[in-house]
Amino acid sequence: MNSRLVKNSIRFILLVLLQVLLFSNMHLWGYVTLYPYLLFLLLLRYDINKTNLLLIGFFTGLTIDFFQNTMGMQAAASTLLVFARPAVLNFYFKKMEFAPREEPGISKLGFTGFLKYATTLVFIHNLLLFFLEAFSFHNFFATLERVLINTVSTVILIMILEMLFSKKKKSL
Amino acid sequence: MQNLLLFIRKHWFVVLFLLLETGSFVMVANSYSYHRSLAFNTVNDFTGGIFSTFANITDYFALKPANEKLQKQNTELLNSCPGSFLTTDTGFVYRDTLYKYVPGHVVSISVNHPSNYIMINKGSLHGIKKEMGVISGSGVAGIIIGVSKHYSLAMSLLHHNTRISGRIKKNGMLVNIIWDTGDYRFGNIQDVPSHVELYPGDTIVTSGKSMIFPEGLVIGFVESSTENPNIDFKKGIIRFATDFKSLQNVYIIENLMKDEQQNLLKQNDE
Numbered sequence: 001m002n003s004r005l006v007k008n009s010i011r012f013i014l015l016v017l018l019q020v021l022l023f024s025n026m027h028l029w030g031y032v033t034l035y036p037y038l039l040f041l042l043l044l045r046y047d048i049n050k051t052n053l054l055l056i057g058f059f060t061g062l063t064i065d066f067f068q069n070t071m072g073m074q075a076a077a078s079t080l081l082v083f084a085r086p087a088v089l090n091f092y093f094k095k096m097e098f099a100p101r102e103e104p105g106i107s108k109l110g111f112t113g114f115l116k117y118a119t120t121l122v123f124i125h126n127l128l129l130f131f132l133e134a135f136s137f138h139n140f141f142a143t144l145e146r147v148l149i150n151t152v153s154t155v156i157l158i159m160i161l162e163m164l165f166s167k168k169k170k171s172l
Numbered sequence: 173m174q175n176l177l178l179f180i181r182k183h184w185f186v187v188l189f190l191l192l193e194t195g196s197f198v199m200v201a202n203s204y205s206y207h208r209s210l211a212f213n214t215v216n217d218f219t220g221g222i223f224s225t226f227a228n229i230t231d232y233f234a235l236k237p238a239n240e241k242l243q244k245q246n247t248e249l250l251n252s253c254p255g256s257f258l259t260t261d262t263g264f265v266y267r268d269t270l271y272k273y274v275p276g277h278v279v280s281i282s283v284n285h286p287s288n289y290i291m292i293n294k295g296s297l298h299g300i301k302k303e304m305g306v307i308s309g310s311g312v313a314g315i316i317i318g319v320s321k322h323y324s325l326a327m328s329l330l331h332h333n334t335r336i337s338g339r340i341k342k343n344g345m346l347v348n349i350i351w352d353t354g355d356y357r358f359g360n361i362q363d364v365p366s367h368v369e370l371y372p373g374d375t376i377v378t379s380g381k382s383m384i385f386p387e388g389l390v391i392g393f394v395e396s397s398t399e400n401p402n403i404d405f406k407k408g409i410i411r412f413a414t415d416f417k418s419l420q421n422v423y424i425i426e427n428l429m430k431d432e433q434q435n436l437l438k439q440n441d442e
Binding site: 017020021024025027030031033050051054055057058061065066067068069070071072073075076079080083132133134 | 184185188189192193195196197198199200201202203219222223226280282283284285286289291325
């Protein structure tokens with residue numbers, strides 16, 4: 001239990017620092033911003049208490065907001081992500097057996113399974129984030145295009161990070 | 173009442189979700205108002221400390237261009253010193269100080285949001301207050317909206333609430349500068365009377381009417397303008413003199429006569 005808490009805390013701190021120091025300042029092709037910190041929310045254990053899940057999602061988003069001065073935007077988007085998480089897991093992996101406290105990572109869901117899972121949730125997060133940022137449906141298709149490009153790029157980064165992470169786990 | 177509690181308990185997941193979302197949306201809505209963003213101040217020494225530690229490392233990569241810029245600015249300052257004028261130049265008048273400049277260093281900056289901010293490593297300890305102007309070596313950069321002990325936060329020109337009063341340098345016409353293009357290099361020029369000629373390359377400077385910026389600081393250069401005979405006012409695109417993407421060193425401007433000016437305005441109201 002304790003080692004799990006330590007592991008999650010380290011993961012949280014590393015991903016938040018990576019996010020606010022590096023990726024929040026990096027804008028690929030001028031307008032694509034990657035959100036690798038979402039990996040932390042994706043990897044929370046499968047059977048986590050739902051209240052905790054929502055609160056962790058909200059406060060993780062708020063931490064990022066705090067650094068980016070985008071008060072509320074990341075909080076709103078990541079709360080929606082964790083809200084949708086149980087339903088998405090249930091939708092894709094209804095038949096899969098999970099051990100208690102198991103993480104829905106790439107080693108459990110497999111490459112395609114994790115890809116589906118990550119893509120769906122990152123898309124939901126980006127969708128709310130970008131429409132909230134634009135604050136209108138004025139340029140609906142332009143915003144939607146941004147959402148799609150951003151989702152694909154973020155998912156690629158998350159897959160790379162997750163493959164590095166899970167490889168390390170096996171060797172230990 | 174009991175039924176309500178039962179309902180909440182049964183749908184706790186959804187209820188909590190809606191509560192958290194409402195909280196987030198209230199925060200977003202607050203940040204969309206200029207006056208509330210003045211009151212609602214998210215600067216603090218914790219995030220500032222982390223950013224400046226990181227900036228200490230990354231700054232080394234840009235030392236050379238930063239030095240060149242500083243050198244250029246120093247030359248300009250030296251040129252305007254009384255000592256650098258000929259003694260026979262009796263036209264030089266020494267005026268009482270109106271503005272004080274505090275040098276600062278950018279610890280974090282964004283350019284790709286609809287509202288962008290600059291965090292600077294000078295705070296209330298260094299005499300920084302809200303609504304002071306921020307300039308870079310090349311031009312206007314933003315306005316301070318939040319101050320903590322060691323850091324301050326400025327709303328940059330790239331903010332949908334920023335509205336700077338400017339003047340076309342060659343003929344003194346007043347215009348307003350806003351930003352809604354989404355591109356960090358360009359802003360919009362508004363309220364240009366249609367009889368005024370606006371050519372690419374014209375310089376736009378501050379008007380000095382805002383009590384924030386002194387007169388005559390460069391805001392940017394006209395990139396293009398639109399002709400529309402049906403409308404009384406022309407619009408234009410301005411290329412900002414400040415390069416927000418490479419911004420590192422800034423100066424915060426304190427208007428030493430601001431209190432006096434504001435008191436005068438108040439007297440008039442009474």
